[in-house]
Amino acid sequence: MKLITESEIERGLIDKAKRVLPGGTFGNFPSDVVIREGRGGRVWDESGREYVDFLLGSGPMLVGHAHPEVTAAVQERIARGTTFFANNRWGIELAEAIVEAVPCAEQVRFVSTGSEADLYAMRAARAFRKHDKILKFEGGYHGMSDYSLMSLAPKRPGNFPQPIPDSAGIPRSVREEVLVAPFNDIEAAAAMVREHQDELAGVIVEPFQRIIPPMPGFLEGLRRITTEHGIPLIFDEVVTGFRLAYGGAQEYYGVVPDLCTLGKVIGGGFPLAAIAGRAAIMAHFDRDRAGDDGFLMQVGTLSGNPVAAAAGLATLEILRRPGAYDRLFATGRELMGSLAGQLKRNGLTAQVTGEPPLFDVVFTSDPVRDYRGALRGDGEMLRRFNALLRERGVLKGESKYYVSLAHTPEDIRHTCEAWASALEALATA
Ligand SMILES: Cc1ncc(COP(=O)(O)O)c(C=O)c1O
Secondary structure: OOOOOOOOOHHHHHHHHHOOOOOOOOOOOOOOOEEEEEEEEEEEEOOOOOEOOOHHHHOOOOEOOOOOHHHHHHHHHHOOOOOOOOOOHHHHHHHHHHHHOOOOOOOOEEOHHHHHHHHHHHHHHHHHOOOEEEEEOOOHHHHHOOOOOOOOOOOOOOOOOOOOOOOOOOOOOHHHEEEEEOOOOHHHHHHHHHHHOOOOEEEEOOOOOOOOOOOOOOOHHHHHHHHHHHHOEEEEEEEOOOOOOOOOHHHHOOOOOOOOOHHHHOOOOOEEEEEEOOHHHHHHHOOHHHHHHHHHOOOOOOOOHHHHHHHHHHHHHHOOOOOOOHHHHHHHHHHHHHHHHHHHHHHOOOOEEEOHHHHHHEEEOOOOOOOHHHHOOOOOHHHHHHHHHHHHHHEEEEEEEEEOOOHHHHHHHHHHHHHHHHHHHHHOO
C-alpha cells in the first residue's frame, strides 16, 4: 500500500496552528492533520491526501460531506439572510419533523450545541422536580458543562456514586450534585435512585454509551425505576438521534424517555442542537405556562438558525427515503464483520463493539459492557492501529468509526485493505 507524505502547505498550517491555538488545535482532534475538503464518504487534507472518512465531522455528516441536496438547500437559504433571532419557517418545520420522528418529543427547544442541549435538559429536569441532583453513568458523555464533566473519563475508578471531575475549573460544590452509577448495571442504578429519590432531579444516560450497547433490560429497568419515583429520564441522543433509527435510540431500543437531547445529524453539519420531550416538562421553557417561579431561562443568539435548520431538514428528508437505514446498517455490518474477522485471523485479542452505524475495536479479551471494561482495552495498541490506518488513507476518531450513507463499496474495499495492511504492520512492529 502506498504511504503518502505531508506537503509544505500543510506543515506551514500545522506550525501556524501551534502558535495561535492552545495545543495547536481546536481542542478536538490531533494537530497533525488539516482537512481541506470533503465529498461523500471521503475527505482530503491540505497535502492532497485522500481518506475514507469515518470521523464524519464527529458524526453530523451521516448523509456524506457536501451532499448536493443539503448544499442546494443551504445555498438557497443563505442568499436570503443567515440569521434573524426571531422565529423562521425552517426552524419551525424542523421542530415539527422532530416531533413527528422522535417518540418522546412533544415539543422542542433549539440551541446551538449538544453541550448546551444537555445542560438545559438537566436544568429542565431540576425545574420540573424542584430537586438538584443528577444521576449519570460513568463514561457517559453529556458535553462540557460543569454537571456533565463528572466521571466522563476518570483515569482511575472512583467509588460509586461519588463523581470525579474531568476538568480543572469546576466548582467543588457541583460534585455534591452529581451521582455516578456504572453503565449497564441496573441493580446499582436502581438502588441509587431508591436511596436518593427525594433529592434526584433526573437521570441522564447515553442509551448507547460511546460504543457500548445497552444490555437487554438495562434501559427498560431505568425507565421502570424512574417512572416509579416520578423522576425524569433523559436520553442523550446527540449521537444516536436519527442515526440508530429515524426515531433514534428510543425507537431502536424501544424505550421512551421523558426528555432527550439531539444534535449532530439534525443540524446537517451546522451548529444546531435541541432539547425535546414531554410537554409537561418542556412547559418550563414557557413563562406563561410555568409561571415566574417555574420559568427556565433560556435564550440563544443562533437558536433555530435558518441555515442550520434548512441543512437539517434536507438531511432528514434524505434519511426518510425507503431503504436509507437498511443501507447504512448493511455498510456498517459489512465493516464490523470484516474487522472482526481480520483481527481474529491475525490472532489479536480484541472485541468489535457497537452498532452498525457506529463501532470500534477494543483490544481486550472480555466483552465490553461499561466504562471500566473499555478502560481495560489496550489504548496504546488502538492509537498505533489508528495511526497506521491514517497512513493508509483511513481517517477516524480516537475510538469510533462513524458510518455514512455515502460510503461506497469502493470505500469499504479500501478500508478492508487498509485494515489488512495496518494489522500486518501492527503484528510485526
Ligand atoms: C453523547 C454526546 N452528548 C453531547 C455531546 C456534545 O455535543 P457538542 O459537541 O455539539 O457540544 C456529544 C459530542 O460529541 C456527545 O457525543
